[in-house]
């Protein structure tokens with residue numbers, strides 16, 4: 001089953017072309033790794049998949065429905081979509097607006113009109129799972145970068161969406177929080193969720209993705225398995241995902257070797 005179908009998608013910010021005739025098919029129940037250098041269009045694509053921006057030309061379909069502003073004007077569609085698709089923003093400040101961590105994570109569940117007791121139980125369970133319970137009464141905006149990212153993740157996971165759009169989720173996380181997130185992503189290898197993760201972190205790709213898309217200047221330049229992509233030094237160098245250093249050694253010969261970011 002096809003989850004997202006993207007056809008000739010172009011998106012511009014005034015004169016800057018962020019996505020340039022992009023086409024790709026994202027099957028349901030798959031974990032996709034979205035790679036690309038800074039500015040290659042990853043965040044823009046995720047925002048379009050989340051129904052926050054709309055295709056300027058081309059079309060993006062979610063389970064067959066074209067994602068347009070008009071479609072989201074239909075409350076029933078918008079509600080169903082928001083229930084099924086959750087997004088973690090690259091910058092958590094864009095996502096945190098409540099007075100306490102508890103309220104932040106409770107915000108989504110409260111929209112569902114569950115009982116107060118059910119909301120409380122669900123929120124506390126999520127906070128505990130993410131080792132955030134001790135921050136329950138804190139002001140989200142005053143947390144550290146990594147804590148903010150984890151609270152934002154909690155506010156998404158508490159809704160248990162079928163589709164997760166994660167924009168550089170391991171950014172700013174300490175090693176333990178990173179491995180916890182990787183464990184979660186590994187758990188979804190069973191097809192129970194569709195997960196699209198934008199990352200620069202090549203070292204984790206094999207664990208968090210079944211399939212990998214590489215973007216370069218708003219275009220798709222590769223669609224392969226993580227192992228295949230990681231072996232393609234040329235592609236990684238060309239798309240600025242690794243940088244190849246050339247040094248002159250004392251003996252006078254020049255040799256080069258790749259540096260994988262974040263390994």
Ligand SMILES: Nc1ncnc2c1ncn2[C@@H]1O[C@H](COP(=O)(O)OP(=O)(O)O)[C@@H](O)[C@H]1O
Nearest residue numbers: 013016018036037038039040041042043044045
């Ligand atoms: N709000 C914005 N206004 C103007 N240009 C933007 C905005 N957001 C992104 N861009 C531009 O769009 C391109 C793609 O950006 P983005 O999707 O954030 O890339 P990535 O997430 O891969 O780093 C870049 O050239 C970026 O400068």
Ligand SMILES: [Mg+2]
Nearest residue numbers: 042043044090
């Ligand atoms: Mg980005």
